[in-house]
Amino acid sequence: MDHISKDLNRWIPNLLAVWRRHRRHKEGPSDRLLQHELKEVVTGVKTLSAGLTGKRQLVGKGYMDDAALLGAYLLFYWPVSYAQARYALGYLPAKPRSALDLGSGPAPMSFASLDHGASGVTAADRSDLALKLATELAGEAGEPLAVRRWDPLKGNKLPDGRFDLIIMGHLLNELWGGDENEHGKISDLIENAFGSLSKGGAVVVIEPALLLTSRRLLKVRDILVEKGFPILAPCLFKGSCPALKKEGNTCHTDRSWEPPKMIREIAKAAGIHKDALKMSFLIIAPKGAKWPELPEGRIFRIVSEILESNKRRRLVGCGPEGRIGLSIQEKDLTEENMVFLRLQRGDVIKITGAEERESGIALTEKSRISIVTNSGRPLPEPWEWKR
Ligand SMILES: C[S@@+](CC[C@H](N)C(=O)[O-])C[C@H]1O[C@@H](n2cnc3c(N)ncnc32)[C@H](O)[C@@H]1O
The missing domain is CATH 3.40.50.150 (Vaccinia Virus protein VP39)
Known part of the structure; x- marks a missing residue:
């Protein structure tokens, strides 16, 4: 508790x-x-x-x-x-x-x-x-x-x-x-x-x-x-x-x-x-105060539930570059990006090595995700990749 x-x-x-x-x-x-x-x-x-x-x-x-x-x-x-x-x-x-x-x-x-x-x-x-x-x-x-x-x-x-x-x-x-x-x-x-x-x-x-x-x-x-x-x-x-x-x-x-x-x-x-x-x-914050400093790189706050579609799992992220769809396919899951399946609304993440798509950005096997903040709460159990 x-x-x-x-x-x-x-x-x-x-x-x-x-x-x-x-x-x-x-x-x-x-x-x-x-x-x-x-x-x-x-x-x-x-x-x-x-x-x-x-x-x-x-x-x-x-x-x-x-x-x-x-x-x-x-x-x-x-x-x-x-x-x-x-x-x-x-x-x-x-x-x-x-x-x-x-x-x-x-x-x-x-x-x-x-x-x-x-x-x-x-x-x-x-x-x-x-x-x-x-x-x-x-x-x-x-x-x-x-x-x-x-x-x-x-x-x-x-x-x-x-x-x-x-x-x-x-x-x-x-x-x-x-x-x-x-x-x-x-x-x-x-x-x-x-x-x-x-x-x-x-x-x-x-x-x-x-x-x-x-x-x-x-x-x-x-x-x-x-x-x-x-x-x-x-x-x-x-x-x-x-x-x-x-x-x-x-x-x-x-x-x-x-x-x-x-x-x-x-x-x-x-x-x-x-x-x-x-x-x-x-x-x-009061008028004229500074916005919080963010780490360098592609930073997003997760603003959706995880969505399942065909071979992809999708999330919506919102960060300095705007509100963007983030997706990954099962074949591209690695130790470095697996955490995607455990992200929840509110988590802030940093993504490297992603590819641009028309519908947003796609994580590939070269992509890494690090958690910037999840407000100290434990991550849930990994989701099963349901087919
Ligand atoms: C949903 S309750 C929220 C109570 C508490 N702040 C909370 O978060 O649980 C909405 C509150 O707004 C107050 N409220 C509504 N209209 C108001 C007004 N015109 N002036 C002052 N208080 C008002 C109500 O009396 C009520 O206490």
Whole structure:
């Protein structure tokens, strides 16, 4: 179990204690829900899941002010958001001391920031009920947390203070949906947030990995890049996002994780898959800062699953030269390039000795692949070359 999963498991008793008080249940086990409790949470999770995906009727609505839905969010989506934030924060060049969590809900991103090393966090949201639960969680865990009511749609200014990190978790897709200038308004909100950032700080945005929300984030990214804001992660390409050139293309991250037992039980009962942590994220540096230095050579981040076609195995990579198809045939596999079959979304690789093709680049028996970073996670078992 990795350190993020271990830290998350330590939150489960706190989440359960706060949820039981909030829903007026008697005390119970600290690591799991009782049957009648599970039934209640699953009903809420199903409503949230249906309302936040598909036609997305709940998006931008006051679901956090509905006690049962907020409770379901706390026990199911909170741990997912916490883990997503911990993985994304791992890309920050320095540990933040102070953080501002915008659209915090019951503050999973705030507590992830504290566990990542921050010593003080302000959580801001328009839902008083969500902020109340965040405060109760902080009390339960003995963690410092300030909360502020904030709503950018009402023209509210950001909470006072200077922060090393401003994090926005699954907030932006709830703002200005359908507005003719939605991308401009969101990029203005992010640009404005830089005014509350200390020197060397960064803005972290995490969004759902849905096609619609991911592409919306990429459009916002392009506006910010155009204005001179470098992307610290995950982009290695400094121009306009190549995924946006084709309808239906997107870019998201997919991390395998070990969900806590309680999450597995809720997911199973609700019929929802949560075996992978999918998200779209950006780590944005202040205007004029430098893009991260990359090693020399042909560097790519893997931005697809492995695809099988006839004799080839394909991946899509995105790097300084753009978004490019990478492929290999079984006959060309060698010790030096075998790792191709084990690459996963998010890995950064260096390729030498590849050949140009119309459809991208082909690895040959002379090609070598080295892993620049796979964020420290173990590679999966080699794939069988299925015929
Ligand atoms: C999907 S939840 C995300 C909560 C938490 N950040 C997370 O990542 O799990 C979206 C949050 O955005 C907040 N939100 C939506 N519209 C808002 C607005 N206009 N002003 C402030 N917060 C808003 C909601 O209250 C809710 O807490």
